[in-house]
Amino acid sequence: MRNLLLFILLLLPFGIVSGQQVPKPVGAFDQDTIKLGQLIRYTLVHRHAATQEIVLPEEKYNFAPFEIVRKVFYPTYTKGGISTDSAVYTLRTFETQPVQQLALPVYVLQASDTLEVYARADTVVLQQLVKQVSEPLPIKSNTALAPVAQRFNWPMVVLWIVASAVFLSLIWFIFxxxxxxxxxxxxxxxxxxxxxxxxxxxxxxxxxxxxxxxxxxxxxxxxxxxxxxxxxxxxxxxxxxxxxxxxxxxxxxxxxxxxxxxxxxxxxxxxxxxxxxxxxxxxxxxxxxxxxxxxxxxxxxxxx
CATH class of the missing domain: 1.20.120 (Four Helix Bundle (Hemerythrin (Met), subunit A))
Known part of the structure; x- marks a missing residue:
């Protein structure tokens, strides 16, 4: 559903940008729910006048409550005086808030200043796998020994042989x-x-x-x-x-x-x-x- 909405927004007619009017970028997650530590993609798209120069967030940006895993930037596409810049960020979260949101900006470079324009915040719902926690927490013990295959420590044997040979050679050289x-x-x-x-x-x-x-x-x-x-x-x-x-x-x-x-x-x-x-x-x-x-x-x- 979110992917369809994002696609429709990109296809909407885009008015001619003039003066200081800067349109907002569009940012959205590719799914509505997420598990703790699960990877999720966030797509950021910005359409602007071809005469404007913009910069999308880099990896050093603070994506809290998420953390970035990787990013993919796409080349600028220009048609009819309108340019489109886009990027896909792969994120994950280890925060436990039930609802988490993210709004990324684009940086519009002007003659003497840089304008920061944010997309509308998009949210995801964290799936709670543990519904109820009993207090105190029960401790489950497992004292059964796990069979471990015995391995011959060849490096240690070689080390002992070399050390013994050096020691005996030294003893023989002296005595x-x-x-x-x-x-x-x-x-x-x-x-x-x-x-x-x-x-x-x-x-x-x-x-x-x-x-x-x-x-x-x-x-x-x-x-x-x-x-x-x-x-x-x-x-x-x-x-x-x-x-x-x-x-x-x-x-x-x-x-x-x-x-x-x-x-x-x-x-x-x-x-x-x-x-x-x-x-x-x-x-x-x-x-x-x-x-x-x-x-x-x-x-x-x-x-x-």
Whole structure:
């Protein structure tokens, strides 16, 4: 109905405007009722003499009790000396008054002044969805848990991985050499304890039984331990090559020759003090080489 009325007003004959006579614009809503927050369009049309210059309200204008959402301006249309300017404003309201109205102006620019001409106010009725409010307001509780799909927090995992990598890199940069030295000393001590335990076991069996097989196992264990300790193929050397490797060490020379004679000469006796002493000499020599390697690692750590 309002749209039809607006259309009829636009089609009415328009008198010739002269002097200071300025016709009023026509403004109307596109519907009679509105809900809270609902969008509504307001159309503003002004017909005037082509010689007059007018300006329609911009977005900064106070549209209270409404607020503007967007606007659309249409180009000026001129025919027979009469110009038509129009705009459509999309509005909404959050006020609770039952009846709300709006009247927008047009600004007529004159030589020394600006004339403000308002359209007739148009009204809309706010639909009341809540008819009656009881006091006090009842509180409706809902304590049921809503199922929420679990999501894997990839950004946090990546952040933790990066932070951990940076932290470990910093620790390694500062304490890396100390950590490596400590680990080498730990492995060195563990290997020597393992060797000493097994070597003493073979030595005890040899003392009790006088078996050349026990002595052979003890000497083989001694060579394998020094191979790992010195990082050299000592277990493949002959007795002469081992003595030369250790710069003709007297204790190594004596102990290995006594052991070779006992193993290959089959003259071992249970109460042979020389053979027992030879095995003890090899054990002491292995311990001295362990201490020498330990000091080398400690000195290398302190000189860095």
């Amino acid at each position: 890396g050499k100390t950590i490596k030295s400590k680990y080498k000393l730990y492995r060195l001590r563990k290997d020597h304890m393992y060797f000493a335990t097994r070597y003493n076991s073979h030595l005890d069996r040899f003392v009790k039984s006088g078996s050349s097989q026990s002595m052979e196992k003890a000497v083989s264990l001694w060579k394998n331990y020094l191979t790992k300790l010195e990082r050299s193929a000592i277990n493949s050397f002959t007795t002469k090559e081992i003595v030369e490797y250790y710069h003709d060490d007297e204790s190594v020379n004596t102990a290995l020759r006594l052991c070779d004679r006992a193993i290959y000469g089959t003259v071992v006796a249970e109460a042979d003090p020389e053979t027992n002493q030879a095995l003890s000499m090899l054990r002491r020599f292995a311990k001295s080489r362990y201490k020498a390697q330990r000091e080398m690692i400690r000195n290398a750590k302190n000189t860095r």
